Amino acid sequence: MLIFNTTLTVEHDIHDEWLLWMKQVHIPDVMKTGKFIDQRMCRLLGVDETDGFTYSLQLTSPDRKAFERFQEEDAYALQKIRQEKYDTKVLSFSTLMEKV
Numbered sequence: 001m002l003i004f005n006t007t008l009t010v011e012h013d014i015h016d017e018w019l020l021w022m023k024q025v026h027i028p029d030v031m032k033t034g035k036f037i038d039q040r041m042c043r044l045l046g047v048d049e050t051d052g053f054t055y056s057l058q059l060t061s062p063d064r065k066a067f068e069r070f071q072e073e074d075a076y077a078l079q080k081i082r083q084e085k086y087d088t089k090v091l092s093f094s095t096l097m098e099k100v
Contacts, residue, residue: 001099002061004036004070007044008092011052018086027057030078035070036061060099067096 010018027039038060047054061067082090 002064002067003097003099004059004061004067004094005097006057006059006092006094008055008057008090009052010055010086011089014086014089015053018090021085022057026078026082030059030074033070033074035066035074 022041027041030036031039036059040058042056042058044054044056061070
């Protein structure tokens with residue numbers, strides 16, 4: 001199994017709206033693609049929150065093929081929506097991990 005992790009830093013002034021949007025819209029849209037079997041979003045603790053709150057969105061993919069299909073078919077459109085909605089108020093980077 002693979003875990004697609006996206007770490008996001010969210011500015012304070014949009015935090016509450018963003019968190020609601022993630023829970024009610026974005027994460028359900030990602031899961032509707034059918035390429036992930038589980039998800040979890042966590043807030044990082046013990047980090048500098050001067051620029052905003054930091055979260056980790058972890059999406060579990062059953063295998064590399066499903067993840068690659070997500071990248072090819074869905075990722076760009078979903079990322080574009082988030083980028084257009086929040087611009088530079090949400091900064092992110094992603095990593096792919098293998099469960100061992």
